[in-house]
Amino acid sequence: MSSAVVTEGLTKRYGRRTALSDCTLDVPAGHVVGLVGPNGAGKSTLLQMICGLLQPTAGRLTVLGGEPISGSPRLGFVAQDTPVYAGLTVEDHLRLGAHLNPSWDDQLAHDRTERLDLDPGQKAGKLSGGQRAQLALTLAVAKRPDLLLLDEPVAALDPLARREFLQGLMEYVAESGTSVVMSSHLVADLERVCDYLIVLVKSRVRVTGEVEELLASHHRITGGRIDPAALGPGREVIVARHTDVQSTLVVRSTAPIEDPAFTVDGIDLEDLVLAYMTEAGPSGRDRVLEKQR
Amino acid sequence: MIWLTWRQFRTQAVIGVAVTVAVGVLFVATRGSLLQLARDMGYQGCTTGCDELADQFLRRISGTNYGRLQQNGSILMFVLPALIGLFWGAPLVARELEAGTHRLVWNQTVSRDRWLAVKLGLIGLLAVAIAGLLSWAITAWASPIDRAGNWLMPATFSVRGVVPIGYAAFAFVAGVTVGMLMRRTVPAMAVTLVVVASAMALSILFLRPNLAAHSTYQGQLTTDKVGGISLSPSDPARRIRVEAEAPVRHAWVLSNDVTTSTGAPWAGPYDPAKCGPNAPGERLGCAQWIASQNLQQKVIYLGPEKFWPLQWRELGVFLTISALLATFCFWWIRRRVA
Amino acid sequence: MIEFHLDARSGVAPYMQLIQQVRHAMRLGLLREGDKLPTVKDVVATIAINPNTVLKAYRELEYEGLVQPRPGLGTFVTRTLGGESELAAHEPLRRDLDGWLAKARDAGLDDESIEALFVSAFRQFSQERAGRRG
Numbered sequence: 104m105s106s107a108v109v110t111e112g113l114t115k116r117y118g119r120r121t122a123l124s125d126c127t128l129d130v131p132a133g134h135v136v137g138l139v140g141p142n143g144a145g146k147s148t149l150l151q152m153i154c155g156l157l158q159p160t161a162g163r164l165t166v167l168g169g170e171p172i173s174g175s176p177r178l179g180f181v182a183q184d185t186p187v188y189a190g191l192t193v194e195d196h197l198r199l200g201a202h203l204n205p206s207w208d209d210q211l212a213h214d215r216t217e218r219l220d221l222d223p224g225q226k227a228g229k230l231s232g233g234q235r236a237q238l239a240l241t242l243a244v245a246k247r248p249d250l251l252l253l254d255e256p257v258a259a260l261d262p263l264a265r266r267e268f269l270q271g272l273m274e275y276v277a278e279s280g281t282s283v284v285m286s287s288h289l290v291a292d293l294e295r296v297c298d299y300l301i302v303l304v305k306s307r308v309r310v311t312g313e314v315e316e317l318l319a320s321h322h323r324i325t326g327g328r329i330d331p332a333a334l335g336p337g338r339e340v341i342v343a344r345h346t347d348v349q350s351t352l353v354v355r356s357t358a359p360i361e362d363p364a365f366t367v368d369g370i371d372l373e374d375l376v377l378a379y380m381t382e383a384g385p386s387g388r389d390r391v392l393e394k395q396r
Numbered sequence: 397m398i399w400l401t402w403r404q405f406r407t408q409a410v411i412g413v414a415v416t417v418a419v420g421v422l423f424v425a426t427r428g429s430l431l432q433l434a435r436d437m438g439y440q441g442c443t444t445g446c447d448e449l450a451d452q453f454l455r456r457i458s459g460t461n462y463g464r465l466q467q468n469g470s471i472l473m474f475v476l477p478a479l480i481g482l483f484w485g486a487p488l489v490a491r492e493l494e495a496g497t498h499r500l501v502w503n504q505t506v507s508r509d510r511w512l513a514v515k516l517g518l519i520g521l522l523a524v525a526i527a528g529l530l531s532w533a534i535t536a537w538a539s540p541i542d543r544a545g546n547w548l549m550p551a552t553f554s555v556r557g558v559v560p561i562g563y564a565a566f567a568f569v570a571g572v573t574v575g576m577l578m579r580r581t582v583p584a585m586a587v588t589l590v591v592v593a594s595a596m597a598l599s600i601l602f603l604r605p606n607l608a609a610h611s612t613y614q615g616q617l618t619t620d621k622v623g624g625i626s627l628s629p630s631d632p633a634r635r636i637r638v639e640a641e642a643p644v645r646h647a648w649v650l651s652n653d654v655t656t657s658t659g660a661p662w663a664g665p666y667d668p669a670k671c672g673p674n675a676p677g678e679r680l681g682c683a684q685w686i687a688s689q690n691l692q693q694k695v696i697y698l699g700p701e702k703f704w705p706l707q708w709r710e711l712g713v714f715l716t717i718s719a720l721l722a723t724f725c726f727w728w729i730r731r732r733v734a
Numbered sequence: 735m736i737e738f739h740l741d742a743r744s745g746v747a748p749y750m751q752l753i754q755q756v757r758h759a760m761r762l763g764l765l766r767e768g769d770k771l772p773t774v775k776d777v778v779a780t781i782a783i784n785p786n787t788v789l790k791a792y793r794e795l796e797y798e799g800l801v802q803p804r805p806g807l808g809t810f811v812t813r814t815l816g817g818e819s820e821l822a823a824h825e826p827l828r829r830d831l832d833g834w835l836a837k838a839r840d841a842g843l844d845d846e847s848i849e850a851l852f853v854s855a856f857r858q859f860s861q862e863r864a865g866r867r868g
Binding site for chain 2: 151154155156158172173174175176178179180182184186187188189190191195198199200202203204205206239242243246
């Protein structure tokens, strides 16, 4: 299995502000990868470095086996807020794609816009948020990229538009097998569509892996008050909450935990991400992050 | 990329070409009648007394439609570089950065170099072509007026011949550069305006005078060489300022000194019986008195034959600066922008 | 052709839900031998889930002998479930169940409690089977 993106100690600094810190990743091809983390974690920075819009300050980055290039024919990118040319029509945007991309699939582009009921003569500035996102996605997929990067594509959309966007995206992935890296701070959507996860908090990578494997290896343990260090080897405590009599821990362990003193539960993706986001918080920070349900 | 540049720019291009054609036609159409007037007045094709005929011709022109046309033509050519810099140059990159569309277009299969090269090249070419055509039409139209008058004067020189092409190219590339650095369209327009105006002013003050060898005239200050006289009747020191004229008509005087025979600058005191409101001889009497003071004049000037050499050299300088700015733009856009 | 749906809150893995829905449809007679299952592309276009999830479900169904992929044509059902004959074959199980219900009633459980007890035991049983501790 080849890698879509490989990074080693990747860092991006703006003066004194560090956007991305020492990231080492090996993102497999042929997956839908969820890049999740709170706002300001560095997701946009990472995506923009992959597509060549930003240069790293330090570290190495390999995209599809080579150097990242700005304007690569093999990469599609949908930026945050899905920018489009307000004065150009939908049809103009498709012609833009056709003129600027040798690998442009005009049939696919027009099929998509027809099915999405996008009026070709409509100026892009007058489209709704959902329609703009669909137009931007059409532009990105019709060049038939090997790797598709989406920066919070559904953040500003209403639930119906979000669902339609993801449906269209999954349909494209089903037919083309393209690798996708999609960033979001809403985990609920990612749970349906992603099979690989990267959690990025405060400019650092906290955990990566196949979703199935992550869900199988993380457990929520509830029991009497216990010191996390006393759990024994092979069990990594991600986050721990204590009352005077009870402890609740999120633990990563490859071997199953069969200790009668504890109640061991599985954990869903959202709670897993929240656990890692909490782990990264400053000490004493209240675990007040609510589920996005 | 050519299609995209055209599609994004077509409204501006059409307006630019339409204005150019309209203005150009206007000047070309009236050229014949202006020449006819010059011929009728005896100035065109004169063999003797041309100076006098020239002055008459110029006096005849001013206040008429020809005079207004000449003025408006000059104003247009004066602001044209700034307009190009503001409306064609500054928004080129700034608007993309401001709207975030650079993240859309630079992720198509086009390198930033090619993107910038096509935009700079096509629009820059159009800007230069418009400036060149308009300047040619107006310069050709104004040739009898310019020959009768002083076309080396900074205000006239800057709007004739080929230098407007240099200004237009510079203003365009400077606008693109400023927009690219500032990333915001409206502030970039303001800064571009300042940059273009300063460049044109600095060129007049420091560049243009040094683009050709100066001519110097030194000699006795005679009555006919006394030009402007200024004094204040109420001045107890009775200071007087004399401007000597160049030996050549219609020169661009760069410096002008009136000195005593020892070389010290001379500033009076003037004889109130000869010069001033109470003197009987008026200007001529004062001039004669000044001439009798045994003064020397030193004039540094550029003669009217220097017009075209100065034009081509100034154009060369501005085109070179434009090329350097463009190179900087390519470097910057590859490395710094996201 | 059947249509799938996903219950994001059920705690059951998505691919498992698809498998259950196919089996359920077969038992109800909505899917018979020779019927075509929706293509992966159609499924994900309706419910936005990862195509690999659908592939996994279809593979599992193939492993269980319920469906068969035909290259270029699609995935087709190979058996017919459900109907009286299917359930009739499990008569002993049915009698055991009747006995258990009688015992639960005798123990004083009302309808809701019986159902809750059964559902909770069944859930736990299913999840253990699916490889997740619950």
